[in-house]
Amino acid sequence: MGWVSNDNEHEGWAAPVAPDGRTAASSTSEGMLVEGLTGRYKADTTLPDYEIVPDKEISGWRGACTCGWRGELWERVSSPTAADFSRRREYLAPTEFADASTQVEDAIHDEWKTHLAPLEAVAGVKxxxxxxxxxxxxxxxxxxxxxxxxxxxxxxxxxxxxxxxxxxxxxxxxx
Incomplete structure (x- = not known):
């Protein structure tokens, strides 16, 4: 799920992060679609420049915006005891679909709104x-x-x- 700015110039989302740092903007039933071909993952059949990173390999989430802004990483940890929201660590079982939890997504949304605040203020001046x-x-x-x-x-x-x-x-x- 994404968010759109008041001027429709920006769209933001909680982007799953691949182990090599690339972010995903979409998914399939097999995993997250990540732009770029490394040869490490299966290439997508409909988007030739994308690979499918399995959900279990997603290492975390970060805010992303169509303008290129990227938020800080929310790390995916391997056990519930390692989870610590204040330290940006969230547990998600390896068998789960790799979407951010509602709590992490809400925090990322707040970060994205902070990113937009100066832009929206300048839009008012304009x-x-x-x-x-x-x-x-x-x-x-x-x-x-x-x-x-x-x-x-x-x-x-x-x-x-x-x-x-x-x-x-x-x-x-x-x-």
């Missing part, structure tokens, strides 16, 4: 700047229309909250 530019263009057009209709620079300045002279200096050459 949207505000676009609105500011559009408002400025709208103001220029309505000032020109008011002047064409016979309004004085004093009337226009008063409507905008500036002096007659400032209004003239700002818009006189745009007529």
């Amino acid at each position: 949207a505000a700047a676009r609105e500011y530019t559009q408002a400025g263009q709208r103001l220029d057009k309505t000032v020109a229309a008011a002047k064409a209709a016979g309004a004085s620079w004093s009337d226009i300045g008063r409507a905008v909250g500036i002096s007659r002279q400032s209004a003239h200096e700002r818009w006189a050459d745009k007529q």
Whole structure:
């Protein structure tokens, strides 16, 4: 299961990690699909550039995003007694499908949201700047229309909250 950012520019997920560090983005009934051919694992028949890493060999999980961001590793440990959530260690039996537990997936989701926070804040700045530019263009057009209709620079300045002279200096050459 993945997550999509508010601007639909990023998709994140809890990616299973192969022993060599490669991350999986999908799976089959035989294991996790990992991009790249090493010859160590069976090649996938439908995706020729992917290998199938058996679930029992998945060494952990990390956050992944379509932008290339990767979170810190959550290690898969071999016994329940070695599990320690505070140390990013999670037990999963070798016979289990290699998806992260709900608890680990929720923690990875939180990490992914932290990764997105600055990007989403900048997206807000970008949207505000676009609105500011559009408002400025709208103001220029309505000032020109008011002047064409016979309004004085004093009337226009008063409507905008500036002096007659400032209004003239700002818009006189745009007529």
